[in-house]
Amino acid sequence: MADVDNTFCGRIFNQFASDNYAGICPEAWQAMAEANRGFCTSYGDDAWTEAACEGIRDLFETDCQVFFVFNGTAANSLALASLCRSYHSVICHEMAHAETDECGAPEFFSNGTKLLLAAGAFGKLDLAAVEQVITRRSDIHYPKPHVLSLTQATELGTVYTAQEIGACSELAKRHGLRTHMDGSRFANAVASLEVSPAEISWKAGVDVLCLGGAKNGMALGEAVVFFDRDLAYEFEYRCKQAGQLASKMRFMSAPWIGMLKSGAWLRNARHANHCAALLDRELSAIDGIKSMYPCQANSVFVEMPGVVATALRDAGWRFYSFIGAGGARFMCSWQTTEEDVQLLVDAVKLAVSRA
Numbered sequence: 001m002a003d004v005d006n007t008f009c010g011r012i013f014n015q016f017a018s019d020n021y022a023g024i025c026p027e028a029w030q031a032m033a034e035a036n037r038g039f040c041t042s043y044g045d046d047a048w049t050e051a052a053c054e055g056i057r058d059l060f061e062t063d064c065q066v067f068f069v070f071n072g073t074a075a076n077s078l079a080l081a082s083l084c085r086s087y088h089s090v091i092c093h094e095m096a097h098a099e100t101d102e103c104g105a106p107e108f109f110s111n112g113t114k115l116l117l118a119a120g121a122f123g124k125l126d127l128a129a130v131e132q133v134i135t136r137r138s139d140i141h142y143p144k145p146h147v148l149s150l151t152q153a154t155e156l157g158t159v160y161t162a163q164e165i166g167a168c169s170e171l172a173k174r175h176g177l178r179t180h181m182d183g184s185r186f187a188n189a190v191a192s193l194e195v196s197p198a199e200i201s202w203k204a205g206v207d208v209l210c211l212g213g214a215k216n217g218m219a220l221g222e223a224v225v226f227f228d229r230d231l232a233y234e235f236e237y238r239c240k241q242a243g244q245l246a247s248k249m250r251f252m253s254a255p256w257i258g259m260l261k262s263g264a265w266l267r268n269a270r271h272a273n274h275c276a277a278l279l280d281r282e283l284s285a286i287d288g289i290k291s292m293y294p295c296q297a298n299s300v301f302v303e304m305p306g307v308v309a310t311a312l313r314d315a316g317w318r319f320y321s322f323i324g325a326g327g328a329r330f331m332c333s334w335q336t337t338e339e340d341v342q343l344l345v346d347a348v349k350l351a352v353s354r355a
């Protein structure tokens with residue numbers, strides 16, 4: 001495979017662009033292979049899917065209702081749609097994936113529920129700002145606030161502590177709102193905080209969690225986890241109508257069993273976080289490179305001179321720079337190695353020395 005074209009179907013080596021660039025981890029791959037022995041019932045009516053749901057209930061130590069969908073956009077949109085009526089609104093951070101990267105899907109699937117934005121440092125909602133959005137109007141002309149949506153870990157690689165989540169959901173509850181969590185990188189938050197999954201979800205007042213699989217090492221798929229079962233009413237119809245009911249569901253659900261049983265979900269997240277922490281430390285030590293946010297999960301954001309970023313790209317490195325001038329995001333995954341980190345650090349040092 002060594003001579004495969006690097007720009008087409010081949011492997012890309014110098015990448016810190018996304019945790020989605022990584023492949024399928026061995027534990028998820030093996031579970032798919034095991035699910036591939038012979039015939040099996042379809043549309044989620046199978047033993048793999050039942051066991052995967054059971055595994056997620058065990059993980060969260062509660063009798064939650066679980067659904068599997070293809071991706072995070074569907075998970076967030078359908079979860080929010082099931083919480084809201086069309087005249088409701090969802091309050092989220094201005095950097096939230098639901099706002100910036102879901103092409104209006106939450107509004108579309110909820111038939112018009114509006115996202116209202118609140119600010120907050122480091123990608124985390126500021127409670128005073130949230131309360132202001134909730135209370136600034138109470139008249140019939142304002143889309144009625146009904147859900148508070150948090151992202152854990154955040155889009156900026158920070159994490160909410162259990163206490164902070166509790167304070168968010170308290171505030172939400174006080175004003176009659178439900179709490180949704182976009183947990184596309186929930187495992188990274190668990191690894192970072194060294195808490196149980198329950199402590200930063202339902203025990204902290206989260207009603208619905210969209211639990212990420214793809215970025216954690218699976219091929220695809222996210223779990224929508226309803227801690228309040230009433231909120232899951234007819235959710236299976238929403239999934240089907242949205243084109244999210246996999247006919248060969250076992251290949252989407254079985255990997256969860258492999259990930260949970262082997263502990264790979266947490267191991268992968270710990271590893272990705274470890275690589276990010278290492279990278280953050282090494283890059284911040286370089287003259288002219290400045291870390292932008294506390295590195296608490298698997299991403300590193302730094303400010304670097306434009307010429308350095310250009311030199312890195314010219315050398316084949318891939319990364320995002322969507323957070324304003326001079327900001328670069330480097331994302332680590334289960335597949336990132338310490339050697340990859342060192343290669344990037346060396347490349348940055350070289351680019352800085354020539355700048």
Ligand SMILES: *Cc1c(COP(=O)(O)O)cnc(C)c1O
Pocket residue numbers: 070071072073074097098151154155182184185214215
């Ligand atoms: C990646 C991501 C998602 C899921 O995105 P899809 O591409 O739809 O799977 C959701 N939320 C956040 C914060 C993400 O980073």
